[in-house]
Amino acid sequence: MKNERHNAIRQLLSEGPVVSQDQLRRKLARRGFDVTQATLSRDIHDLRLYKGPNGYAVPNGSGGDDDLPSLDDVFANFGLAVQQATNQLVLRTTTGSAQPVAAALDHEHIPEVLGTIAGDDTVLIICQDQKHASSLRHRLEDLLEA
Amino acid sequence: MKNERHNAIRQLLSEGPVVSQDQLRRKLARRGFDVTQATLSRDIHDLRLYKGPNGYAVPNGSGGDDDLPSLDDVFANFGLAVQQATNQLVLRTTTGSAQPVAAALDHEHIPEVLGTIAGDDTVLIICQDQKHASSLRHRLEDLLEA
DNA sequence: TATCGCGTTGCATATTTATGCACAAGTTTG
C-alpha cells in the first residue's frame, strides 16, 4: 500500500542519506516494496520532500509555506516515525520540531497520553500501559500518512 | 565573476520561487549574467541549495550538518555515569553537556537507541526493551572508561 | 615574451527526475 511505503521512505531517510530515486528504489525493494522510479517520483512529490547536497530530506520545520498547527498538520509536516517500547512511544520529528509537536499532542488531551517530554527531534510519550501505547501508536501512524 | 553571480542567485531566490535552472538562467540573463544551465548546475552545487516543492531554496537556518565530535570523545569528556531503568538508560553528564552528547548519540544511529531526550546534565535514552538497554549500557560504560 | 598553472565556462552528453497515457482494481452511481 502507498501509505506503508511512504512510511518506509520516511524511515529510510531518517536513517541515512538517499541520493537518487533509483537508490531509494533499491533500498525499498530490500524491504519488500517493489515499485518503479516513476512511482517514487510521485511519492516524493506527495511527501513534499526536498533534495539537497546530502540527498533527499524531510521538509524543514521553521520556514516555508503553510502552517496552522492542528495535530494532523503538525504530524504530517514534522512527524517522521513512531516506535514503541512497552508503554512508551518514541516519536521522531524533524530537528527542532519536537517541542511544537509535543505541545500539539498535549493540547488534544488524548486519553492514552499520560504525558509527553520533548527534546529537539524526539518526543517521548508516556502511556498507561503497553495496550494503550499500541492503540495510540496506530493512530499516530495513520496521522503520519495524512 | 562567479561570486557576483552567486549573490545574484541568492537575491533572486529571496524574491520569488525559482523552479528550474533554465528559469534561473533567464532571470539572471535579465540582470546581465549570461551563462548556461551547466554553469548554474555547478553554482547550485557550490551554494548547497536545496530543491523542493516550491523550487530552489537556500540552505536551512544554521548551516552545516555533519561534523560532530565522535561519540568516544564526547563520552570521555562529558560522560559521568550510566544507569539503567528497565528499557531506559539515564546518562549523567557534566552540566550543560547533555545536548551535545545526545546529538552525538543520535548521529551514530545506534540500533538499540530508539531515541534520546536531553536536559541540562541528563540524557534519557529509550531502548526497545530491557535486553537492548543492557547491552547498550555495557557499551557506554566501556566508553566512559576510555 | 613564452610558458605554466589554475579557476571558470560551454558544449555535448550521461544521468536523474517528471509526466502523458493506458490499464487494472476498487468504489460509487444510475
Place this chain on the structure above:
DNA sequence: CAAACTTGTGCATAAATATGCAACGCGATA
C-alpha cells in the same frame, strides 16, 4: 448489474540536472 469514476501503478519518454572534456582568460614565473 452495468456504467462511470477514482486511485495507484508501469511504461515510454520528455524535461531537468549533472558531468567529462576541451578551451579560454589571467596572473605568476622563467
